[in-house]
Amino acid sequence: MTKVARSGAPNRREKRRQAILDAAREIFLxxxxxxxxxxDIVSVSGGSLATLYDLFGGKAGLFQAMIEQECQNFFGVLDSRDIDEQPLREALHIVARQFFDGVIQQPKMSLLRVVVAEAPHFPEVGATFYSVGPARGREMVSTYLEKQSRRGLLAVDDPDRAADVFIALVLGEYQMKVLCGEDVKLTPKEVDRYLDYTLDAFLKIYGPEHWAAGGDHAAECGGKLRP
Incomplete structure (x- = not known):
């Protein structure tokens, strides 16, 4: 009996933790x-305040855990080693589609709206979201681009700046539209055409053939790939 109870305890604790996170997401949004x-959260999730404090330490800890889970779900595909095994353009398309879908999906943008609205009064909310969301995404893209540059598939002298360019091209005007409450309705084919255009533009800047052709960026950096 004791062994069964002990072995079942972590499962019950994890289920309680997830129930609180689900309730927190619903109510925070x-x-x-x-x-x-x-x-408010305990009334929806069940359990007790004592359990919530034990699991998360309080409201700020709960919000951070909720944000981290949302970002883990969003960035999970980018953590996959399968990305490294894909041809460059296919991999970039997967990454671009993940970022773009995140922009036009209302639940994710609703969370961003909450952060933008609350950050002036609760700076820690904005700092938490940025560190585990946009900053992490930028770092992951930067790491991937640097790796491909070392392989000779891209010509990237500053991976962080290249990541900024890539993300800005992908999000384009759509992030602002959705933040302002506009409903973006694009068919899958329209999204693919938009992302193809985006990748064409990015590769014109950072494709090694651009440097080989003596583009301005190549001249500025001596025409050499990063070692």
């Missing part, structure tokens, strides 16, 4: 960070 109380 509906009410915002400042207007949400832990009692």
């Amino acid at each position: 509906e009410q915002g960070y400042g207007a949400t109380s832990l009692n």
